[in-house]
Amino acid sequence: MAEVIGLGHVGIYVHDLERMVAFYRDTLGMRVTKQNWRAGIVFLSADPEGADHEIALFRGRADGADSQVINQISLRVATLEDLRVFHQRLVAQGLRIDAVVNHVSALGCYYFDPEGNRSEVFWVTGRACWVPIAHLIDIQQPDDAVLAEVDKLWERLRHVRMGDRMANEPASLELD
Numbered sequence: 001m002a003e004v005i006g007l008g009h010v011g012i013y014v015h016d017l018e019r020m021v022a023f024y025r026d027t028l029g030m031r032v033t034k035q036n037w038r039a040g041i042v043f044l045s046a047d048p049e050g051a052d053h054e055i056a057l058f059r060g061r062a063d064g065a066d067s068q069v070i071n072q073i074s075l076r077v078a079t080l081e082d083l084r085v086f087h088q089r090l091v092a093q094g095l096r097i098d099a100v101v102n103h104v105s106a107l108g109c110y111y112f113d114p115e116g117n118r119s120e121v122f123w124v125t126g127r128a129c130w131v132p133i134a135h136l137i138d139i140q141q142p143d144d145a146v147l148a149e150v151d152k153l154w155e156r157l158r159h160v161r162m163g164d165r166m167a168n169e170p171a172s173l174e175l176d
Contacts, residue, residue, distance in 0.1 A: 002085035004075040008106075008122055009043075009054045011071030013061035017042065020057050030055065033162050034132045038169045041132050048162060052105055052128070072110065074120040080146065083107060083123040084139055090121075102137040104129035104153045107146070109139070127154045130162045134173040 014020040017040060024030045024044045033052050034043035040059030045051055058071045077083050087109045090097060098110035098118060108122035127150055137149055156175070160166055170176075 002077060002079075002082035002089075004121065005078050006076045008051070008074040008076040008120075009056055010073055011056040011058055013058050013067075013069055013071050015061050015063075017057055017059040024055055024057070031163065034130050035163070035165055036132050036169050036173065037165070038171045039132070039173055041173070043132060052130070052162075070117065072118045072120050074108070074122055077121055077123050080107065080123050080139065080143060083109060083121060086121045087139060099134070100137055100139055101134040102149055102153060103133055104131070104150055104157060107137060107139060107150070108134075125150050127151070127158075128162075129154060129157050130160050130164060131157045131166055132173055133157065133175060135175070 021032065021042050025032055030044040030046050031048055032042060033045045033048050035041070042057045043053035044055045044057070045053045056071065061067055061069065077086060087100065090109065090111045095114070096112045098112065100109045101107070104125065104127055106122045106124050108120045110118060110120045113119050133153065135153060137146065139146055153175070
C-alpha cells in the first residue's frame with residue numbers, strides 16, 4: 001500500500017529573501033543548494049547529500065497579520081507508482097490538484113488539502129539537479145516515457161553544480 005515515508009521540505013513565503021537566506025545559511029549553517037533570484041526562490045539543506053533541500057524560501061509574502069506564510073508542505077513517497085496512487089486518491093477525494101511537475105530531481109503532485117493548505121507528495125528520481133525547475137508532466141504515462149522526460153531536462157541542466165546559478169536565469173521555474 002502506498003504511504004508517505006517522510007517529510008521532505010517546507011516552503012516558506014518571506015518578505016526579505018536576502019535576509020532569510022543569510023539567516024538560514026550563516027546563523028543556522030545550512031547550505032544553499034538551488035537558487036533562482038530572478039524567480040525569487042532559494043533552497044537550503046542541512047545535509048545536501050541526504051536531501052537536496054529541507055527549506056525552500058519564496059519571495060512574496062504579503063503584509064498583514066493573516067498573510068500566508070507556508071507555500072507548501074512536501075511529503076515523500078517511495079516510488080513513482082506510489083506517486084500515481086496518491087494522485088488518484090487526491091482526485092478521488094475531490095481535492096484540487098494545483099499541478100503535477102517534473103523537478104528533474106523529483107516528480108511532485110501539488111494539491112490543496114481539505115482546509116486549503118498547499119501541499120505536495122513527491123518521488124525522488126535519482127537524478128541530481130541543482131536548478132529549481134517545475135515543468136508539467138503526465139505521470140500516468142508508462143515509466144519509460146516519464147523517465148525520458150526527466151532525463152531530457154536533466155541533460156540540459158546537469159552541468160549546474162550545487163549552489164551555482166544558471167547563466168541567464170529564467171524569471172520562472174520553467175525553461176523554454
